[in-house]
Amino acid sequence: MPNTDELIYEVNNGVATICLNRPERKNALSTSLVGKLRDAWEWVDTDDAVKVVVLTSTDCGVFCAGMDLKEAAEIKQQTGEDVLSTLKDPFHQRMRDVKKPIIAAMTGHLMAGGMLLSLNSDLRVGLVNTRVGITEAKIGRGSPWAVPLIGMLPQPLIMELVLTAAQMPIQRFYDVGFINYLEETPELVRERAYSLANTIRDNAPLSVVAAKASIMCAMSLGCDDGLAEAKRLHEVVYASEDGIEGPLSFAEKRKPQWKGR
Numbered sequence: 315m316p317n318t319d320e321l322i323y324e325v326n327n328g329v330a331t332i333c334l335n336r337p338e339r340k341n342a343l344s345t346s347l348v349g350k351l352r353d354a355w356e357w358v359d360t361d362d363a364v365k366v367v368v369l370t371s372t373d374c375g376v377f378c379a380g381m382d383l384k385e386a387a388e389i390k391q392q393t394g395e396d397v398l399s400t401l402k403d404p405f406h407q408r409m410r411d412v413k414k415p416i417i418a419a420m421t422g423h424l425m426a427g428g429m430l431l432s433l434n435s436d437l438r439v440g441l442v443n444t445r446v447g448i449t450e451a452k453i454g455r456g457s458p459w460a461v462p463l464i465g466m467l468p469q470p471l472i473m474e475l476v477l478t479a480a481q482m483p484i485q486r487f488y489d490v491g492f493i494n495y496l497e498e499t500p501e502l503v504r505e506r507a508y509s510l511a512n513t514i515r516d517n518a519p520l521s522v523v524a525a526k527a528s529i530m531c532a533m534s535l536g537c538d539d540g541l542a543e544a545k546r547l548h549e550v551v552y553a554s555e556d557g558i559e560g561p562l563s564f565a566e567k568r569k570p571q572w573k574g575r
Contacts, residue, residue: 321350323357328365328515329508330358337374342382343427345389345400352403355412362574365515365522367412368507369435370419373500377418377444380426383453405459409434410530413523415514419507421500425449425481430459433466436526439507440484440493441500447481465533467492518556519574524548 322333332354334341343351358364371377386397398404409416409431418435420428425447432438432446450457463472467490474480487493494510497503514522524547531547532540551557556572563570 318350320344320347321354323354325361325364328363329511330361330364330367332358332367332369334371334378337372339382339384340374340376340379341371341422341428342379344382344385345397347382348401348403348406351406352408355408359413364414365519366414366511367416368419368504368511369416369431370421370504370507373421376422376428377420377424378428378431379423380428380430380449381455406430406434410462413527415511415522415526417507417510417514419504420444421503423481426455426457430457433460433463437507437510438493439495439497439503439510440488441503442484442496442498444484445481446484446487447479448475449479449481451477451479462533518551518560518570518572520551520554520556524551 320334320336322331322335324331324333332351334343334347336342336344336347358367381397389395389397389400393400406427415437416435417437417439418432420432420438420440422441423444423446424432424440425445426449429446429448448457448460457476460472460476463475467475467487471486471490475482484493484496488496495506497506524544527547528540528544531543534540535543554573555575556570559570559572
């Protein structure tokens with residue numbers, strides 16, 4: 315995938331880095347950047363060399379400010395259409411459908427669409443003393459994309475987020491387990507994210523994909539149906555060559571050689 319001014323995409327030793335690159339706009343999501351992100355997720359799922367993704371942004375104090383409201387207002391004035399109608403993936407559903415794990419390395423505040431990118435990630439590393447918010451109610455917008463938080467945060471906290479549109483200390487989200495790690499500097503945030511990514515990369519790829527798919531399905535299906543679907547998703551794991559290689563390498567006290575089949 316070619317790099318652009320707004321989005322940087324790199325792959326190094328099985329780890330893809332997707333970097334939002336609009337620091338002058340607090341890494342806000344322009345219409346073109348939303349399209350490039352959707353293309354990036356397609357690229358991730360079709361590139362066998364990619365095992366895991368780190369999503370981050372250029373340092374400016376804000377991980378992502380959400381929708382580019384200035385552009386949205388201009389589109390409304392010029393065309394009479396709401397900005398969402400101009401987007402091919404307005405609520406970032408393609409990101410939720412990515413098969414491979416996504417780690418958000420959030421080196422600044424996150425609000426609105428920034429929170430959306432965070433909840434669509436699988437692991438989250440944040441920066442101490444930053445703030446989190448779903449700010450749509452303050453500007454007459456909406457957050458239907460926040461519904462998956464029902465399985466991720468206490469309901470009273472979600473209500474406070476969407477009804478008050480207040481920006482809250484990230485520590486609250488760490489305390490309830492939404493944030494996996496908090497680090498003291500942007501550099502340490504990314505260091506932790508890549509450490510997690512490298513650990514995941516070195517695991518059996520079929521097992522990793524099935525594990526993520528199982529948890530995501532269970533969030534929608536519930537426990538009993540989710541368990542049944544998880545068993546089905548893991549059939550390919552147990553029947554694979556990697557399913558033999560793992561125990562064999564353990565017995566032979568050597569590093570496994572995964573084939574992904």
